Amino acid sequence: MSLFYSLVKPPVQLALRVFFRQLQLRHPGRLNTEGPLIIAANHPNTLMDPLLIAAHRRQQIASLAKSTFFQHPVSRWLMEISKCIPVYRRQDAETGEADVAPEELARRNEQVFVRCYDHLDAGGSLMIFPEGTSVAERRLRPLKTGAARIALGAEARRNFELGVQLLPVGLNYSDPRRFRSDALVNVARPIRVADYADLYRHNPEQAADALTEELRRRLETRLVITRDDAEDALVRQVEATFGQYLVPDHDDHAATPHENFQLTRTLLHALAWYEQHDPAHLGELRRHLQLYEAALRTHRLSDEALRRGTPQQRAWRGVTTALKLGLGFPVYAHGVVHNYLPYIIPSMVARRLTREVEFIAPIMLVTGMLSFGLLYPLQTWLVHRLTGSGWLAALYLLSLPATGFYALSYWNRLADRLERLRLYRLFRRQPAVVEDLFRQRATILRLLDEARQEYLRATA
Structure with missing residues (x-):
């Protein structure tokens, strides 16, 4: 080597x-x-x-x-x-x-x-x-x-x-x-x-x-293969929004890439089966999905915000999220301030260098290796120069990746909280609109469950 x-x-x-x-x-x-x-x-x-x-x-x-x-x-x-x-x-x-x-x-x-x-x-x-x-x-x-x-x-x-x-x-x-x-x-x-x-x-x-x-x-046998853009869009829509409901006895852990791979392959097989045996059911599901996704985009919501849970679960989730956001803000601020420049440089470089989708990720990866690899040592050297302490500089260097990842997680939790607040405001002002969203969602879940049961019986 x-x-x-x-x-x-x-x-x-x-x-x-x-x-x-x-x-x-x-x-x-x-x-x-x-x-x-x-x-x-x-x-x-x-x-x-x-x-x-x-x-x-x-x-x-x-x-x-x-x-x-x-x-x-x-x-x-x-x-x-x-x-x-x-x-x-x-x-x-x-x-x-x-x-x-x-x-x-x-x-x-x-x-x-x-x-x-x-x-x-x-x-x-x-x-x-x-x-x-x-x-x-x-x-x-x-x-x-x-x-x-x-x-x-x-x-x-x-x-x-x-x-x-x-x-x-x-x-x-x-x-x-x-x-x-x-x-x-x-x-x-x-x-x-x-x-x-x-x-x-x-x-x-x-x-x-x-x-x-x-x-x-x-x-x-080792790939997800869709026939055209329309089929790919439909499958991505189902797996992203409702995929977890198609797996019996699912738990709350994040699915692995291979589990998602198996789910997508199953969805593609089921889609081909329904096109042949029950196109009317498939057409109804596609229509409801399009209407539901359009309504969510109109109100800047995602399906995640409409997952109800019990009142106790919603209340407890709101309290714990608020506590985490409040207590974690100083760590989030540190992570953003000291990681923003190396984090933003790769996406800026990729946007300037190419418009081809296939080149964006590798450009970001290589540029990120350079930006983090150069700026982390430079920032640590500056801290050492300002404080005169090698221990503080070492602790600062160790804090950079940890607080950077925390900042990403914090931002996702904050975005989720803001989305739920938008849903709450929409319910206060237009309760009929929110109830209609919940009805559409329930209809899609019913259609998906019926489709899954029928497909499993037919292919058993």
Whole structure:
């Protein structure tokens, strides 16, 4: 493992744990399969995707990256020191983005294949994103056969005795753009490439197609895949607002990313079933959801504010929240004042550098590593200069991340309290409007419960 990789990996792991509210890795043993190994993943979040995989694997990974990343001297240095291998894509040459003549593409990419073969020959690991492009959507785009061709070619050079495995990895994000969202790294069983030896000797292209199809099939079992934007919007609406009511005997703990993954997959299966067997029920549910969401937006409310509970629970929740807000304000103020600058810089930089959704999160992550990594020591040095006390400076440094996270939690509690106050004022002024919101909510819960019971009976 290179010195650069050893130095960079720990801060990246820490940054990922800070950036994501919940980050879950399923089947870590599979991800740490010994080489020669090709890791093939979907690609919804540009540079965040390779960081998530590399941070969870012990062995260093060489990655295939588009050649345009190697054009600037600084990015080329980063790519080379990270053991990235340039891939020359036809679309980049045709648009002029890559400085390679179209007729030169085949020769250069042939050299890329040889480099990959040599890397696998030495027992190395290779990361490939076979969709070819990064798009922030819950889809799996058609897979290119490059990963399969590299795997088969490396094995063919050693008469299919090298032992190359192809490992499908599904990357699922709750919201690829948002700080403190959730991520699930969902690793499938590896594919033994030597199993395709006979087919390859008979027809190499057919073997590459068959291996790519098996890769696609295994990736699909590890991903949330929606058919179009309308279906994705409906499922997100249900899972965000009413998802917890669809799980029998649910408790109040926050669902893990994998639990949310399973819920979303179930919702998608149920949606497809209802489109075929009871479209009228589905249409009624969709209509009520749209009306309810529109009413909530009109009054700047969320479903959380309408979750009633018993009068005793509401009273106790109000008292405890008020106490926490009052007693915690000094800590909140300290956290905001001393974390605001490093916290706000990443989002400002991301907004200035790109409008592409897929680049926002990785830019924020890298910029955040720099802003917090530079400003925390600088602020601590200033405290030491002003107080002359090393102990106070050390305590101040320790307080920064703790109070920063507390400030985020405090702000969420404050926003929740303000929302409930808006609901209370609306009830005092327009009680009929609030009662109508509660009726709409009860209707949706009834429709969802009926749908769940019918779906469970039909698919038992």
